[in-house]
Amino acid sequence: MLHRLRIAPFTGILVLTILACAGSNSAQKNPSLPDNVVTAMGEAPIYQGDLALARNKALKDAKLNAIRKLVGEQITEKSGVSDGQSLGSKLYGKTDSFVKKYDIISEEQWKLDTQDMIRLNVRCEVEATKLSTAVDALLDDVGNPRIAVLVQTVVNGKSYPIGSATNIAEAELIEKLRTKGNKVVDSSQLTALLKKNPSLAKLDLTSVEEGSPLLTLAQDSGAEVLIVAKVTTTDQKPVVLPGGKKTDFLSSAATGPYRIIQLWGDGKIFGSGSLEGRGADITQEVSREQAVKDWANLVSGKVGKQIKDEWFKLTEQNTVILKFKGLALEDAINFKNDLMEYTSVKQINDRKTEMNGSEWELTYPGKESMFAEELMYKKDSSFRYLSSKTLSINSSKRGVVEIEFKNK
Numbered sequence: 001m002l003h004r005l006r007i008a009p010f011t012g013i014l015v016l017t018i019l020a021c022a023g024s025n026s027a028q029k030n031p032s033l034p035d036n037v038v039t040a041m042g043e044a045p046i047y048q049g050d051l052a053l054a055r056n057k058a059l060k061d062a063k064l065n066a067i068r069k070l071v072g073e074q075i076t077e078k079s080g081v082s083d084g085q086s087l088g089s090k091l092y093g094k095t096d097s098f099v100k101k102y103d104i105i106s107e108e109q110w111k112l113d114t115q116d117m118i119r120l121n122v123r124c125e126v127e128a129t130k131l132s133t134a135v136d137a138l139l140d141d142v143g144n145p146r147i148a149v150l151v152q153t154v155v156n157g158k159s160y161p162i163g164s165a166t167n168i169a170e171a172e173l174i175e176k177l178r179t180k181g182n183k184v185v186d187s188s189q190l191t192a193l194l195k196k197n198p199s200l201a202k203l204d205l206t207s208v209e210e211g212s213p214l215l216t217l218a219q220d221s222g223a224e225v226l227i228v229a230k231v232t233t234t235d236q237k238p239v240v241l242p243g244g245k246k247t248d249f250l251s252s253a254a255t256g257p258y259r260i261i262q263l264w265g266d267g268k269i270f271g272s273g274s275l276e277g278r279g280a281d282i283t284q285e286v287s288r289e290q291a292v293k294d295w296a297n298l299v300s301g302k303v304g305k306q307i308k309d310e311w312f313k314l315t316e317q318n319t320v321i322l323k324f325k326g327l328a329l330e331d332a333i334n335f336k337n338d339l340m341e342y343t344s345v346k347q348i349n350d351r352k353t354e355m356n357g358s359e360w361e362l363t364y365p366g367k368e369s370m371f372a373e374e375l376m377y378k379k380d381s382s383f384r385y386l387s388s389k390t391l392s393i394n395s396s397k398r399g400v401v402e403i404e405f406k407n408k
Contacts, residue, residue, distance in 0.1 A: 027069035036128040041065060041121055043060040045380055063096065063099045071088030071135060075138075079312050091134055091138060097127075100126065104171065117382070143308065144181070150218070150228050151230070151231060152204075152229070169229075177303070180402075185222060188219070193220055197217075214226070229258035232255060233252050233254045236253055238251075252291040254292045255277075257273065267331075273310075277292065277294030319362070320359075323359050323401070325357045325405070327354075328355060339383065344366070345362050368396050375403070379391045388408060391405055
């Protein structure tokens, strides 16, 4: 391990000014150093005079900022998103395994309001291959959401409800999606949930909107995306050859619309379309089955492409609802400014701000779980509530994060 320096707190005005301008989230590459070496700042509060504990927390924060920068750059380069840092939050808990060596370049103590703080400037050498492999695995996971599939099918006038064991269109679409590498929720999970409320199977899938119990059903199955569709077969007239002779083959068409719905954040529809499959056989029954399979194949290809094209764009501009209590109005304003400065939150809109319960709408490049993870990592760094409050996360699910502030 590189030699770890212990340097007395800085007193030079120029140095303090430079560090203050850098901010706790800063991490910089030196052109003269290898690409896997990053200099990063780390901060932590000093509680009850325990400098050793604070120094360890500040070192952890610096390592995190170094990994954030490298992960963000790799995700941006490999996926095309403009800000890849938050998408990498699942890797932030593994900073020690990625940082091979580190050197504490400088150290200072300062006050945030009345709270004593420590700030470290740390040079980190990162395991480049290990990090790159982890980013590739993360992108495969983040860019390939878990999908729930619900298809209403009508074959020759007979209806097959969603979740039915005899629903060939639903089963075929699930199989085609899996074959193309998509992660699909096991249909048995949805079937089990449907048995608890069988009336849901009769809902019109073409009018599924926000608040529909079908969205809750899909969320309860663990899915991140819901595909809803409706397909109907229509027998076609026999093909007549030149000269008036009819062929022995019978044909059928399977036509129907589909929608792709995001199950976290604001639950918006981000893809839709309508396709027609064709089938032919010497029997009408088989021609209908072939038409349904052709429709499922066409939809699976279209849906897969739409999800891959749009998914990272969605994660960059996701809506997360933050609910919290325990902050006075002035403190809430400071907290809002701190979120914008020290996390990847891009925009905050007030729904309500009150001492007994506030609610904000955040624009965030990731799911609510990623925001909660980032907040957990950063909650003891530079936030102005540190001198008087502690922050705890009570829940994080379905696009909503609930936190609570308590007096020290």
